[in-house]
Amino acid sequence: GAVVSQHPSWVICKSGTSVKIECRSLDFQATTMFWYRQFPKQSLMLMATSNEGSKATYEQGVEKDKFLINHASLTLSTLTVTSAHPEDSSFYICSASDFNQPQHFGDGTRLSIL
């Protein structure tokens, strides 16, 4: 089956630093990638949708200047949390899809900001 690799799986860093999370589709071309955030005991919430070669579409309430998304190729999207603060600590999950086919999810990144 389709494989999506997400890296890193866990990151701990100091407040104020920037963190980059990578999402790769290993065996298919991902025309669309999605970034979700999940707080403890909450559902996954879509943060943004990115299509290869174009700007990401952010959901209401998600700061585009804080959560920078790049989808420069059909196999790679990155999410950069800029100037991270403790309230940004969460579980971030990406998914990838090829033209409205079912999404395939990465294993997630647990981000802890001290």
Next chain:
Amino acid sequence: KQEVTQIPAALSVPEGENLVLNCSFTDSAIYNLQWFRQDPGKGLTSLLLIQSSQREQTSGRLNASLDKSSGRSTLYIAASQPGDSATYLCALGGGSQGNLIFGKGTKLSVKP
């Protein structure tokens, strides 16, 4: 705005029991409905996908049904096993780009 509710939030059953997880949604204009499994600290594993024109899907011991008119879906797990312990998420696909709207999940614990 689509809202997805999963009941119960948590469920504990003895091994071997058959069980049903419930998912309800407010807007019947959906593209598809998926059931996922999430293990602690992990990503999502897709279990079953039901297109809006379908009524049910089966995979092994799992059977998912969809009733758009009543805004409900159920996931039936037969002969539960300890390895089935996980959080089960229901998600609705309805956007033009395929983004999913998730419920909060049902945390299932199957006791040996």
